[in-house]
Amino acid sequence: MKIGTSRVEAFSDGVIAIVITIMVLELKLPDIQKEASTRDILHHLTELAPYFVAYVFSFMMVGIFWTNHHHMFHLLEKTNEPLLGLNLFFLFWMSLIPFASGIMGANPWLPTSSAIYGFIMLMTTLSLTIMRIYTLKQGLIHKDEDQNLTYKIYTASLQGKTRSYIGTVAYLLAIPLAYVHILLAYLCFIIPPILFFIPHGIDDEKLAARIEEKN
Amino acid sequence: MKIGTSRVEAFSDGVIAIVITIMVLELKLPDIQKEASTRDILHHLTELAPYFVAYVFSFMMVGIFWTNHHHMFHLLEKTNEPLLGLNLFFLFWMSLIPFASGIMGANPWLPTSSAIYGFIMLMTTLSLTIMRIYTLKQGLIHKDEDQNLTYKIYTASLQGKTRSYIGTVAYLLAIPLAYVHILLAYLCFIIPPILFFIPHGIDDEKLAARIEEKN
Amino acid sequence: MKIGTSRVEAFSDGVIAIVITIMVLELKLPDIQKEASTRDILHHLTELAPYFVAYVFSFMMVGIFWTNHHHMFHLLEKTNEPLLGLNLFFLFWMSLIPFASGIMGANPWLPTSSAIYGFIMLMTTLSLTIMRIYTLKQGLIHKDEDQNLTYKIYTASLQGKTRSYIGTVAYLLAIPLAYVHILLAYLCFIIPPILFFIPHGIDDEKLAARIEEKN
Amino acid sequence: MKIGTSRVEAFSDGVIAIVITIMVLELKLPDIQKEASTRDILHHLTELAPYFVAYVFSFMMVGIFWTNHHHMFHLLEKTNEPLLGLNLFFLFWMSLIPFASGIMGANPWLPTSSAIYGFIMLMTTLSLTIMRIYTLKQGLIHKDEDQNLTYKIYTASLQGKTRSYIGTVAYLLAIPLAYVHILLAYLCFIIPPILFFIPHGIDDEKLAARIEEKN
Secondary structure (H helix, E strand, O other), X not given: OOOOOHHHHHHHHHHHHHHHHHHHHHOOOOOOOOOOOHHHHHHHHHHHHHHHHHHHHHHHHHHHHHHHHHHHHHXXXXXXXXXXXXXXXXXXXXXXXXXXXXXXXXXXXXXXXXXXXXXHHHHHHHHHHHHHHHHHHOOOEOOOOOHHHHHHXXXXXXXXXXXXXXXXXXHHHHHHHHHHOHHHHHHHHHHHHHHHHOOOOOOHHHHHHHHHHHO | OOOOOHHHHHHHHHHHHHHHHHHHHHOOOOOOOOOOOHHHHHHHHHHHHHHHHHHHHHHHHHHHHHXXXXXXXXXXXXXXXXXXXXXXXXXXXXXXXXHHHHHHHHOOOOHHHHHHHHXXXXXXHHHHHHHHHHHHHOOOEOOOOOHHHHHHHHHHHHHHHHHHHHHHHHHHHHHHHHHHOXXXXXXXXXXXXXXXXXXXXXOHHHHHHHHHHHO | OOOOOHHHHHHHHHHHHHHHHHHHHHOOOOOOOOOOOHHHHHHHHHHHHHHHHHHHHHXXXXXXXXXXXXXXXXXXXXXXXXXXXXXXXXXXHHHOHHXXXXXXXXXXXXXXXXXXXXXXXXXXXXHHHHHXXXXXXXXXXXXXXXXXXXXXXXXXXXXXXXXXXXXXXXXXXXXXXXXXXXXXXXXXXXXXXXXXXXXXXXXXXXXXXXXXXXX | OOOOOHHHHHHHHHHHHHHHHHHHHHOOOOOOOOOOOHHHHHHXXXXXXXXXXXXXXXXXXXXXHHHHHHHHHHOEOOOOHHHHHHHHHHHHHHHOHHHHHHHHHHOOOXXXXXXXXXXXXXXXXXXXXXHHHHHHHOOOEOOOOOHHHHHHHHHHHHHHHHHHHHHHHHHHXXXXXXXXXXXXXXXXXXXXXXXXXXXXXXXXXXXXXXHHHHO
């Protein structure tokens, strides 16, 4: 990790690692008796199915947020006090994902569950978007002697910002659409991960490694 | 992170990251049935509202404590054994914040809740204050060849100490005032965060980055 | 930690540390009364025994997975985006071990418990195997000027891959065998740890230290 | 952190940070009603008192174990595979401290509670002692060109070993003595922390900083 951003990254990693892991505590087989049969367990697992689907999806989303956060900080040269505050704001919304995931698991077909889930995801994405805009405006982005590298860093930052914008809009739409038809909300939910997995010209991980080498 | 303080910072970060995240486990929608309606969920959310407010406030406070801890350690050149002990004492009180937050959420208007919350916050602030005084007295603060930088480091340390004093007094007053009128206690609670967000001439984060560069 | 893989390792360590520790939350003495007698406690402990055995075994397995992950990443020179994804896939299955461990503790003699436990272990091992194959194919493995060291690194990578293959097969067999006789499944479960503890010519930890020195 | 031991230390820190923090989850005010009075809360707090005392003591002990682990690893030059195993064995027993602490809180005056608590502490101390002996025997201790520093490192290692021996004996005695008189067990429990806080000629933290500087 680079000097100047290392402890913020380490603390954020800690919080995100806990968020992604405590979600599994929602998966409980509640009333298993000593003398449970295979049928009992399968019955309980069936009941857990929506929690499980919510867990898989939320795990993937937290993983994507971590990757984005990881790449965004790699493009930075330094932090400042307001950025620490924005980062805590981002971690706050992130910490509510297990809560929203639990509501989704309990009532997957209820529009209000999707609205709550969408709202938490909206705020998480929005706070990341604000951080991206802030770092670009304040010139906290790494500037390199190598013009080509600097160009790539800015392109990556702008691409990240664009994808954050699209994600924000998708979650914003998901909330009212959940009350039109639940599947429309679900459709909105899968846009950001699809966007994330589409190759976008720049391998952020390679770029990050190249920036680290320079330091 | 600087050599000599790195593992203490890493361990403290771990503990603080867990403290800030497990508080979310207090937010539970207890009796959600499979067939819950939007009304049920909204009803449960309304009941959760005080827990939620307590969570938001406590998350912010833990974030502020982390930032202060982070900056304080950045100004240090080295640690010694008593400082490790004082740091554990600080982490101990910090670890009780989720407990105090839960009491606040359950009975937000009861003076005793505020008194307990105030007491935990008092002890956390007090232990940080003691650490600050100790590091100043023992000369553990970073001394730089650059006179100007050394001057800034001392100014930042002293400012941190002053704000810690004011925080200590605010929480000390909150405990008896909760029994006079609950809003007086709440007023005391918001003094330290307001103090934290008021600009105070020095950007601690920039200062920290400059000290790191020198090492 | 080496530049280029450090934050991925740190994040993975965080998740694995939480996985290994929250399993202990399954160990609860549920109805201890204030006036419990020694007999009551011993009775509760006896009831907890299968949870305890499951905890010991799962703790050992998570420890082994961590060691393997730790050594595998030490042999790498760099990461790329798909590897980040594969790593999250690995952490996902790992995060389900406490869940599977809880089912085993509740019904240790039920074939379905073993089948579920075997399935989670299978997927964890399989995702690690895929990562190993991927890093070998993509040439992410550290290449050293010292031919002898490069040779050792490849040998260690291939040995790791072979052991991952055997582990995958063992867990694959455990699932159907659990329904033939439960002890056959248990037999399969102990193959991977035995394999791990058998000396295999290369001290991965020494090798890792030598690679780190070079960087 | 020094190259060669850094990731083991980071992983151990993660586990220990979680162990020390999840103990607080035992502190629950179980049946607080919306309309609880000050009397209710004080009544609940009184009932929690033994849990609280157990928490304070266990927090201190985990803190001491962390400090000892931290100093022991600072004296090392390298790790090897068996040491990784011994470290996991140590972390395993450490992870059971919250469990033992919960039993103590529920039945503080029952000899069996003290016996269980003593046993977990015994095994934690014993596994640390074995690690110390192993690192001394295998020559994993840092050797410095500076004879004086090397001498101090060995003295610190041997002192650490002696204190570990005494701790092991104290916990070993605590188990049978709990059945003679509970206070005798408690007496044994406070020997190791007293030993820890007695100054012993060497400031391990300063020594650790000096070793780090050399690397």
